[in-house]
Amino acid sequence: MEEKLNPWLHIWFKPRAVIRQELEKPDREKYFILLSIVIGMLTAFTGYEQNSPVLNPISLTSVVVFGGAAGGLFMLYFISWVNAVVGRWLGGRGYASDLRVAALRGSMVPSLLTVFIGLIDFAIRGEEFFYSVNLLIETREMSTLAFIAGGMTPALIVLQVIAFVWTFIISLKSIGEAHGFSAWMALLMYILAALLIFIPIMIISFIVSIFIFL
Incomplete structure (x- = not known):
């Protein structure tokens, strides 16, 4: 009998088998839909930044809930x-529904590891967790490492880097x-997809800026 895998647990070690x-x-x-919304909200919470030393709960709530x-x-x-x-x-055989499975199970769920590390950082730093780097520079002296890390402690930086690399590899294998x-072909696919999305955005932004300054 084929082993039944727990998608929440085994995705970390057997991504292809889980997918x-x-x-x-x-x-x-x-x-x-529910899982993607919850994961998106948690990601928005740990990614929120502000340029004011006073936390704006309305802005934070709006970004987390809606964004x-x-x-x-x-x-x-x-x-x-x-x-x-x-x-x-590129010769793949997956359809959009197949890629949704890969996206949620192999990318969004693993991304919860980086979210968890972010929540630990929030528990340590409190409201300062939401401060932008520019605000941190204004409010206290920062070393070069602290500037790059945005105020995160060195131990959490190492964990975040490891988590990012690990989850990215899982995502490639899932795709x-x-x-x-x-997975190498999946990496090429990622690069082409990024170009497909961002090049038109850059062209449109350039055209709009030309009309604005005319």
């Missing part, structure tokens, strides 16, 4: 669709499994 298992489930997208929810859904649906299209250009190709 393969989840792709075969008839109800594989159950709770995906976080929208970001989570954007990642689940739009980015997955782009990854499906670009991946198929590769959904498309039926290697």
Whole structure:
């Protein structure tokens, strides 16, 4: 009998096997919308920054509730669709629904590790956790390392770097499994997808800026 994997636990060590298992489930997208919203809100909370030393609860709540929810859904649906299209250009066989499984199970869920480290940093620093680097420079002297880390302690910096690399590799393997190709091909797909998204944005921004300054 084939081993049944826990997608929350085994994704860290057997990402391809987990994605393969989840792709075969008839109800594989159950709770995906709710999970993407919750993960998006948690990510927005740990990524929130402000340039004022006084915490603005209204701004924080708006960013977390609305921005976080929208970001989570954007990642689940739009980015997955782009990854499906670009991946198929490269010979992949995954469709948008397959890439949604890879996105949530193999990218968004693992990203909770970096969120957790961020929450530890918040517990240590309190409101200063939300201060932008510019505000930290104004309020206290900072070393070069502290400037780069945005005030985070060295131990948490190391953990964040390890978590980022680990979760990124998991994401590549998950995308590769959904498309039926290697993690290296998934990396190429990521690069092409990023170009596909950001180049038009840069062109539009350039054209708009020209009209503004005319």
